[in-house]
Amino acid sequence: MSVPGGGAIRVVLADDQELVRSGFAAILDAQPDITVVAEAADGVEAVERIRWHRPEVALLDVRMPTMDGIEAARIVCAETRTRVVMLTTFDRDDYVYDALYAGASGFLLKSVRRDDLVHAVRVVAAGAALLAPTVTGRLIADLIRHRPRQQGPSAERLAGLTGRERETLRLLGRGLSNAEIAAAMTVSEHTVKTHVSNVLAKLHLRDRVQAVIVAYETGLVGSR
Template identity: 70%
Template sequence: MTIRVVVADDQELVRAGFAMILAAQPDIEVVAESGNGFEAVGAARTHRPDVVLLDIRMPGMDGIEAARIICAETPSRVIMLTTFGQDDYVFDALRAGASGFLLKDVRRDDLVHAVRVAVAGESLLAPSVTRTLVAAFTSGRAVRPPRTELLTVLTERERETLRLLGRGLSNAEIATTLVVSEHTVKSHVSNLLAKLGLRDRAQAVIAAYETGLVIPGQLGDAEPDLD
């Protein structure tokens, strides 16, 4: 299967470099390049790519708004491009439907891997990145009351799987923690995503915090009261 990609970045050299790296892969085709959010949305609507690489900060329409439209109107997976450590909008991008993010100084092999991982529906958030994102989110925004009512549709195992996802664990690590097979974990993940109406694991991380399953700054996360 050929993975079709749109690359959107207002810096021509960055955009061209990413496109060149991806186009050199036998299983990846770059179907369009865009210099701003409006162009990125248009390219996504026209080409219906599997993945859109989308810079967060672009003139006209920024990457977050573009991601919101692309994720709402197309099945494309969106990967945000950012200079992490200076960008305060990563969490907003994930909430908009993005599947994860990459640093602009990403290594060649990691860029290619990320595109393939996004198509497979896996998470692009390493545990350390997850913790950093949540810390940035909670330090810059008021913490709202947890939406525990969302958890009532999940089984006990699905809630536990969501909690571990929120802490940044991989499928293998969740399987070890729960003493089950990776296949069982994949089933739990698939079920909880469907029940909560989530696109992927990145949005599951957000849900784990919004429902109170994971509490920023606490290592031992308690099960929230569902009553």
């Protein structure tokens, strides 16, 4: 797989552990359709190199010196079209939620298998969320339940959505695929794709991961 329009998928890797960086870089560079264009040891370096290279994908460690991965993700997602994947041990890493809300497309455990790492980069470069929707939903629900409520989007934010778009967002939050949403709403998958695009545009969201977050934060989907 290559990026839309052809060419290799360009990746920037940022982690303060050199062994992690070199290991991931070796795996990715061994693929014919992926090229690691730069590495960084902290968030400041990562942002600089992403600004310079404009890669399709950036892998950012959550915890780095000088600037952590969350702040780096926030800057990168605001300034560029690079899609960000967070690297984490995720033992008790509630910061992953902040990164997703900042615009990251998902996360990878540092213990990820070789094939899953390669697959993740390809999936994200193609414009999809890294995690399966049901996994994303469970992750976000768990994080919201176990952390103090912070100021987030209110239900009023959904006022601009049509009834169909609101229902689409609710089903996205429940982790349904486009095909499952189409069946639930008795419409075509093409119509669902249109509704999803409208939801993302109206709520100024980068991808389905952020849509799931909004569905939980606004109470459209319960976090029991």
